[in-house]
Amino acid sequence: MKIxxxxxxxxxxxxxxxxxxxxxxxxxxxxxxxxxIDRISMHDYDCxxxxxxxxxxxxxxxxxxxKHLRKTDGIIIISAKETLExxxxxxxxxxxxxxxxxxxxxxxxxxxxxxxxxxxxxxQNIITFHEIEIDLLTKSTRVLGKPLDLTRKEFDLLLxxxxxxxxxxxxxxxxxxxxxxxxDMLDNHDFVYTHIKNLKRKLSDAGSGDYIKTVYGLGYKxxxx
Amino acid sequence: xxLVTSGKMSSRLLTKTLxxxxxxxxxxxxxxxxxFYWITNGLSVDDADxxxxxxxxxxxxxxxxxxxxxxxxxxNRFNRDMxxxxxxRVINQDTIYGRFFYDSLSDENEPYRVLEAPITVDGxxxxxxxxxxxxESEDFIASIAFLFLVLIICSIIGMYWTTRQLSKRLWRPFxxxxxxxxxxxxxxxxxxxxxxxxxxxxxxxxQSIHKLIQNNISIFAAQREFVESAAHELQTPLAIxxxxxxxxxxxxxxxxxxxEMLEKLENAVGRLLRLNKSxxxxxxxxxxxxxxxxxxxxxxxxxSQLEFFTEQALPRQIKIVADLQxxxxxxxxxxxxxxxxxxxxLNALQHNIVGGQVLxxxxxxxxxxxxxxxxxxxxxxxxxxxxxxxRGTTGGNGLGLSIVRKIADISGWRSTYAYTQGMxxxxxxx
Numbered sequence: 001m002k003i004x005x006x007x008x009x010x011x012x013x014x015x016x017x018x019x020x021x022x023x024x025x026x027x028x029x030x031x032x033x034x035x036x037i038d039r040i041s042m043h044d045y046d047c048x049x050x051x052x053x054x055x056x057x058x059x060x061x062x063x064x065x066x067k068h069l070r071k072t073d074g075i076i077i078i079s080a081k082e083t084l085e086x087x088x089x090x091x092x093x094x095x096x097x098x099x100x101x102x103x104x105x106x107x108x109x110x111x112x113x114x115x116x117x118x119x120x121x122x123x124q125n126i127i128t129f130h131e132i133e134i135d136l137l138t139k140s141t142r143v144l145g146k147p148l149d150l151t152r153k154e155f156d157l158l159l160x161x162x163x164x165x166x167x168x169x170x171x172x173x174x175x176x177x178x179x180x181x182x183x184d185m186l187d188n189h190d191f192v193y194t195h196i197k198n199l200k201r202k203l204s205d206a207g208s209g210d211y212i213k214t215v216y217g218l219g220y221k222x223x224x225x
Numbered sequence: 226x227x228l229v230t231s232g233k234m235s236s237r238l239l240t241k242t243l244x245x246x247x248x249x250x251x252x253x254x255x256x257x258x259x260x261f262y263w264i265t266n267g268l269s270v271d272d273a274d275x276x277x278x279x280x281x282x283x284x285x286x287x288x289x290x291x292x293x294x295x296x297x298x299x300x301n302r303f304n305r306d307m308x309x310x311x312x313x314r315v316i317n318q319d320t321i322y323g324r325f326f327y328d329s330l331s332d333e334n335e336p337y338r339v340l341e342a343p344i345t346v347d348g349x350x351x352x353x354x355x356x357x358x359x360x361e362s363e364d365f366i367a368s369i370a371f372l373f374l375v376l377i378i379c380s381i382i383g384m385y386w387t388t389r390q391l392s393k394r395l396w397r398p399f400x401x402x403x404x405x406x407x408x409x410x411x412x413x414x415x416x417x418x419x420x421x422x423x424x425x426x427x428x429x430x431x432q433s434i435h436k437l438i439q440n441n442i443s444i445f446a447a448q449r450e451f452v453e454s455a456a457h458e459l460q461t462p463l464a465i466x467x468x469x470x471x472x473x474x475x476x477x478x479x480x481x482x483x484x485e486m487l488e489k490l491e492n493a494v495g496r497l498l499r500l501n502k503s504x505x506x507x508x509x510x511x512x513x514x515x516x517x518x519x520x521x522x523x524x525x526x527x528x529s530q531l532e533f534f535t536e537q538a539l540p541r542q543i544k545i546v547a548d549l550q551x552x553x554x555x556x557x558x559x560x561x562x563x564x565x566x567x568x569x570x571l572n573a574l575q576h577n578i579v580g581g582q583v584l585x586x587x588x589x590x591x592x593x594x595x596x597x598x599x600x601x602x603x604x605x606x607x608x609x610x611x612x613x614x615x616r617g618t619t620g621g622n623g624l625g626l627s628i629v630r631k632i633a634d635i636s637g638w639r640s641t642y643a644y645t646q647g648m649x650x651x652x653x654x655x
Contacts, residue, residue: 009461009464009465011465011468011469012461012464012465012468015465015468015469015471015472016468018472019468019471019472019475022475080457080460080461080464101460101461101464102460102463102464102467102468102498103464104467104471105468105471105472106471167475168474168475170471170474170487170488170491171488172491172492172495173471179533182530182533182567184499184502184503185533185534185537185567185568185570185571186495186499186537187537187571187574187575188537188540190540191536191537191539191540194539194540215484216481216484216485217481217482217483217484217485217486217487217488218474218479218484218485218487218488219474219488
């Protein structure tokens with residue numbers, strides 16, 4: 001998959017590039033509006049990650065060019081400007097998602113995956129990991145062909161873990177992902193442990209492999225046995 | 226409250242002026258009373274002396290030429306206040322002196338002026354004595370005292386009335402200014418008192434206050450801008466730090482100790498980020514008006530938040546008991562209402578104890594959130610100010626309640642705190 005990252009902060013761009021690169025997402029970087037417009041007129045991307053505050057203009061110009069060129073690239077705005085207005089403005093201008101800086105790389109990754117899946121009309125609604133099948137449309141899970149009863153949070157957690165395959169996920173990244181709009185209100189991350197424990201138990205009861213690894217001192221990791 | 230205070234101030238000013246005025250006039254009157262007595266007394270003595278001299282002239286012109294020596298005894302009998310005595314003493318000229326005579330009618334010694342003059346009746350030397358009753362000095366002093374008392378009372382009433390009228394009329398611009406200053410909050414726009422009051426001193430006062438307020442407002446605006454841009458500029462470096470920490474976490478060669486350190490770093494950065502976001506929100510609340518209003522069902526909004534907070538409460542065995550009576554509709558900014566309510570709920574959890582309780586109730590347009598916690602009432606004054614952290618509590622960035630207060634102010638709600646029956650009770654009246 002090809003991603004265009006429009007971000008003027010080299011350090012941040014590098015971090016994103018490194019994280020996504022490890023998950024087979026090839027990331028090209030454009031640091032200015034003009035560079036970004038050059039790139040999008042020459043290539044097609046699966047997803048464009050768009051910062052709004054750029055040295056030579058606003059990310060909205062890139063957004064407008066994309067729409068003007070009738071490109072179907074998925075667009076995620078990544079901006080430090082967190083107001084309801086810019087969020088609404090961005091989504092109305094044709095962005096598919098809006099992620100407020102700073103964000104966890106793991107969160108960005110699952111957002112990209114979800115966006116790309118939505119954009120591909122080939123019915124990529126089922127994610128399979130060995131004996132586990134996750135149906136995104138019906139939000140149901142099957143292990144070895146048999147349905148697995150998961151709560152909404154556990155389903156979200158499974159999807160987040162599988163999406164960040166082989167990545168170490170800190171408790172705070174998981175907690176924030178599960179909390180959604182309430183992420184700013186997080187007091188502690190202890191509840192993550194409960195959800196992980198329940199999910200692990202349900203998966204192993206259903207006969208699945210033990211893919212959730214505890215990384216001591218850090219968090220958890222989804223890993224092939 | 227402002228009214229009560231200004232009323233108290235005005236009476237204090239009034240009594241002060243009155244007290245000084247009354248003291249001065251009482252002293253003046255008390256000092257002038259003896260002087261008045263002395264002058265009036267002198268006048269009456271002069272008057273009596275003059276009358277005595279006239280009586281003598283009258284006698285010597287009309288009576289003396291025709292009076293016979295054997296008629297003197299009869300003449301004496303019919304005149305009570307004039308007598309002719311045989312001259313046993315040698316009197317060369319008219320003498321007037323004061324003397325007391327016993328008055329059998331009033332059974333008192335009465336003051337008299339007495340004139341004695343040498344006179345010749347029918348060729349024989351006599352002493353002509355005439356006396357004139359004076360006003361009794363006791364009566365005289367009593368009258369004067371009464372007169373001056375009436376004067377003092379009249380002048381006090383007059384002064385009280387004029388001072389009150391004056392303070393009402395003259396000082397009105399001053400009280401308007403005072404009330405304005407009392408109401409003044411730097412982040413709220415209020416109509417300022419008129420600059421031209423017609424009284425030079427008050428004009429000066431209002432102009433100085435105006436200048437002071439303009440200064441304050443611009444300093445406040447500058448400070449707000451500073452906080453906003455500082456918080457904004459911090460976002461990018463924080464994002465970089467967070468990104469690098471996450472990248473570091475993916476390294477295979479991390480030891481357990483390094484991993485723990487990274488987690489602590491990540492948590493600290495997370496706290497910084499939330500603090501930064503709260504600061505940005507606060508300065509935004511202060512800088513721009515939130516005019517967008519939605520119709521919000523409070524019941525549903527609170528219920529949806531309770532789901533999240535109930536989960537957050539579990540690890541510390543805090544029980545959240547909700548008593549939401551039916552749907553209540555309000556018109557307010559949706560995002561802000563959400564932020565205010567979730568900040569209150571978060572506050573009730575953060576400052577709670579293990580195994581504690583949170584009671585949430587919504588009735589009659591009032592949201593009441595009560596929580597167990599430190600068994601001491603919190604100081605009302607500081608509670609809603611920024612970074613007012615309480616001793617012995619952990620977590621929280623000290624901005625939650627000031628955000629709640631700000632949002633309540635913007636939305637026209639009343640936010641209160643009380644410590645009752647061992648619980649910290651926060652209320653919002655929508």
